[in-house]
Amino acid sequence: MNKLTLLIVLQKLSFGIIFVLMTASFPIGLYLIIDYGNNENINFDHNLEFRLRLPLIGSHLVQMDLGYAFIVLWCILLTLFIIAILMSRRNLFKFTDLDNHPNIVRTIIYWFVILVFLSGTINFIQEQIGMFGNTPNFDTLLNFFDVSKAPIIEEIGFRVSLIGLPIFLLHSTKSIRYFLKTLYRPSHIDVQKIHYLLLIIISGILFGLLHVLFNEFWDISKLAQATISGIILGWTYFRYGFIVSVLIHWSINYFVFAYIFLTSYITNLHIQEAISHPFINILEILFMISGIISICILATNYFKQK
Numbered sequence: 001m002n003k004l005t006l007l008i009v010l011q012k013l014s015f016g017i018i019f020v021l022m023t024a025s026f027p028i029g030l031y032l033i034i035d036y037g038n039n040e041n042i043n044f045d046h047n048l049e050f051r052l053r054l055p056l057i058g059s060h061l062v063q064m065d066l067g068y069a070f071i072v073l074w075c076i077l078l079t080l081f082i083i084a085i086l087m088s089r090r091n092l093f094k095f096t097d098l099d100n101h102p103n104i105v106r107t108i109i110y111w112f113v114i115l116v117f118l119s120g121t122i123n124f125i126q127e128q129i130g131m132f133g134n135t136p137n138f139d140t141l142l143n144f145f146d147v148s149k150a151p152i153i154e155e156i157g158f159r160v161s162l163i164g165l166p167i168f169l170l171h172s173t174k175s176i177r178y179f180l181k182t183l184y185r186p187s188h189i190d191v192q193k194i195h196y197l198l199l200i201i202i203s204g205i206l207f208g209l210l211h212v213l214f215n216e217f218w219d220i221s222k223l224a225q226a227t228i229s230g231i232i233l234g235w236t237y238f239r240y241g242f243i244v245s246v247l248i249h250w251s252i253n254y255f256v257f258a259y260i261f262l263t264s265y266i267t268n269l270h271i272q273e274a275i276s277h278p279f280i281n282i283l284e285i286l287f288m289i290s291g292i293i294s295i296c297i298l299a300t301n302y303f304k305q306k
Helices: 003-033 066-087 104-128 139-173 177-186 193-213 220-240 242-267 278-305
Strands: 048-053 056-066
Touching: 003 104, 003 139, 003 193, 003 242, 003 278, 056 066, 066 104, 066 139, 066 242, 104 220, 104 242, 104 278, 139 177, 139 193, 139 220, 139 242, 193 220, 220 242, 242 278
Parallel strands: none
Antiparallel strands: 048 056
16 A cells, blocks of 8 residues: 555545534534523523625625524525535545546535645744734624624625626626526636636635734734635635535534534533633544645645646
């Protein structure tokens, strides 16, 4: 067994575990949503009021019951996850080339763990130079709702509006027939490389800046991580489509925080303490190791093609 084969076997194993954890996060999230229990450290607020901000559309105040809103959001995310599984059903457990044999679920996990690894590496480097980030004060179901709605809202706002729409206007025949196809996956049409790379980079930089400037939970230390995340999400949106970028974003937000909130709920720890719980640390190690393996395989395949 050569090194590449061993890496693929290890990747298969780690991806299988992550896929099971992703699937299990849906009933876990639903349990947390429905059971507005008496946990003292998680305030399950019932009233929801938030301001919806989208580029080109503007700002709108939305008011609704938090429980109903979260269940609707949960159903949307679950539907997208099921669609991804159905699109990958013929080769769900086959780890072949991403481009020649599309496996949507594998692609989602692949870029999720790479993103986690890069984010963790940036955070480690920043800490070595004395740049410590603040710990977000997540302690309510409303915070869980906020991180869960972000994948859909932000992918529409930053990817569809700032990448898909400009690409359609610049490179398509302006035919309505291709409009939705282009917004779903911009690489559907022939696009000049310089154009889509520029749009992806600009979208990523704006994504990073807005996370720092207009998000109460993050400070300047989040800029590099959010920008890299925005660029990766922009690339996966362009190359693989809207569902892939949303579910990668979902993995970073809902998937991870479902287990953090569950840990807090079971152990009666505050969210900030639950983030450092051994179980969450084990998940982080799993993601980091899987990310390293995936980057090694990506680099190996790249140099083999060269």
